[in-house]
Amino acid sequence: MSAISFTSVSKAYPSPKGPKGSTFFALDGVNLDIQEGEFFGLLGPNGAGKTTMISILAGLSKATAGTVSVLGSNVQTDFAQARRKLGIVPQELVFDPFFNVREALRIQSGYFGIKNNDAWIDELLESLGLADKANANMRQLSGGMKRRVLVAQALVHKPPVIVLDEPTAGVDVELRQTLWQFIARLNKEGHTVLLTTHYLEEAEALCGRIAMLKTGRIVALDSTTELLKAASSNVLRFKIDGVLPTHLLNKARITGRIVQFPAHSAVEIEHYLSEVRKTGLVAQDVEIRKADLEDVFLDVMTKNKDSVHGVSR
Numbered sequence: 001m002s003a004i005s006f007t008s009v010s011k012a013y014p015s016p017k018g019p020k021g022s023t024f025f026a027l028d029g030v031n032l033d034i035q036e037g038e039f040f041g042l043l044g045p046n047g048a049g050k051t052t053m054i055s056i057l058a059g060l061s062k063a064t065a066g067t068v069s070v071l072g073s074n075v076q077t078d079f080a081q082a083r084r085k086l087g088i089v090p091q092e093l094v095f096d097p098f099f100n101v102r103e104a105l106r107i108q109s110g111y112f113g114i115k116n117n118d119a120w121i122d123e124l125l126e127s128l129g130l131a132d133k134a135n136a137n138m139r140q141l142s143g144g145m146k147r148r149v150l151v152a153q154a155l156v157h158k159p160p161v162i163v164l165d166e167p168t169a170g171v172d173v174e175l176r177q178t179l180w181q182f183i184a185r186l187n188k189e190g191h192t193v194l195l196t197t198h199y200l201e202e203a204e205a206l207c208g209r210i211a212m213l214k215t216g217r218i219v220a221l222d223s224t225t226e227l228l229k230a231a232s233s234n235v236l237r238f239k240i241d242g243v244l245p246t247h248l249l250n251k252a253r254i255t256g257r258i259v260q261f262p263a264h265s266a267v268e269i270e271h272y273l274s275e276v277r278k279t280g281l282v283a284q285d286v287e288i289r290k291a292d293l294e295d296v297f298l299d300v301m302t303k304n305k306d307s308v309h310g311v312s313r
């Protein structure tokens, strides 16, 4: 059985730009099946539709068309069942400021009808590095600590399917490591994990399969290994002080002084370096590295530049 299944899912909003009455599709016929036990990554640029998919999954937003189910329970017609199977860590830090951490987790357990949950709550607090904060008021916690509580809250009912919407946005290295160790353990124990993130290194390290979403459509879907294989084998990377001519700029990825070119062969590498020399610029700290998921992502997004955003119908 699929852990999460999207079948022909679309979500329309009134178009902000088009003529009155026209609609804009934040999701446009999305089909996606995530199997039980997968660690699955959902990637896409800002506005691609990731949060919209998760909101529909969580029952916070209604699909305009199509069906979504969690372990066979339809999120619209069988909401209570579907919700019970899901643990969602939201992107935003929302919490009740009046309770301490343990109370917040007990209340959350109560929403799912679970009494005497303290043994699991203690394990969650321990695994997420919150043991010494159990009696701290939510207001006294730092942003990173609050995020840990949100993760614990999502997991109080031991959901078989865990959804993390950018859980590491703006959090420090220590929390990331604690969080990933814990989530990886839960995944090993059989929990399905769906992750959205802008940290492509994390997705590459953690996810067995990845979907890339752009303007409401899935534009790539494969195992992480296959996606990486499809990328150019190498990337030429160097630093320069100056601006490259347009014919080189079009092929490069620029981050400040760092210039990167996808390169398939030694000949191609030499070609780029000689083109740079011709401009009078000096390539410094030259290195050749293996292509990573960020290269694949940029490649897929560039190839799909023609996708029409917000099709008005």
Ligand SMILES: Nc1ncnc2c1ncn2[C@@H]1O[C@H](COP(=O)(O)OP(=O)(O)OP(=O)(O)O)[C@@H](O)[C@H]1O
Pocket: 013, 014, 026, 044, 045, 046, 047, 048, 049, 050, 051, 052, 053
């Ligand atoms: N309530 C709404 N009304 C109208 N448009 C909306 C609404 N919510 C989202 N959108 C639009 O739907 C599109 C998809 O948004 P969504 O938040 O799902 O993207 P995302 O992939 O999660 O982006 P990010 O990486 O920035 O979180 C965007 O163009 C957004 O402006």
